[in-house]
Amino acid sequence: MKNITFYRRFETDILAGRKTITLREASDADFVAGDQVRVSRYEDDVYFCNIEVTGVTPVQFDDLNDTHAVQENMTLPELKQVISEIYPGLKELFMIEFRLI
Numbered sequence: 001m002k003n004i005t006f007y008r009r010f011e012t013d014i015l016a017g018r019k020t021i022t023l024r025e026a027s028d029a030d031f032v033a034g035d036q037v038r039v040s041r042y043e044d045d046v047y048f049c050n051i052e053v054t055g056v057t058p059v060q061f062d063d064l065n066d067t068h069a070v071q072e073n074m075t076l077p078e079l080k081q082v083i084s085e086i087y088p089g090l091k092e093l094f095m096i097e098f099r100l101i
């Protein structure tokens, strides 16, 4: 089974179903719809759930909008700030949509 990590500060939102996408660089987006993926925390690799990937779509940083932000349970300025801190200067992102299984 493939694995993906999330920063631990997002664990609660994922488990509550409030966060249903993640935006990643290409090297971290090797998933296709239907993949069942083990999810663990980036900081300590502790497992916390499994997800099913429901779609993977390229998205430009400059095209991020309020819909993406809602799916991340953030405001759009918060989302752009988070992405800019994780991937400084990166323009091409991949939206990984998922659901808890």
Ligand SMILES: CC(=O)Nc1ccn([C@H]2C[C@H](O)[C@@H](CO)O2)c(=O)n1
Residues within 6 Å of the ligand: 005, 006, 007, 010, 021, 022, 023, 024, 028, 042, 072, 082, 083, 086
């Ligand atoms: C190693 C690494 O990059 N880990 C990441 C990357 C992104 N996220 C979260 C942060 C935002 O909510 C979205 C969009 O990038 O995904 C993460 O938890 N861990």
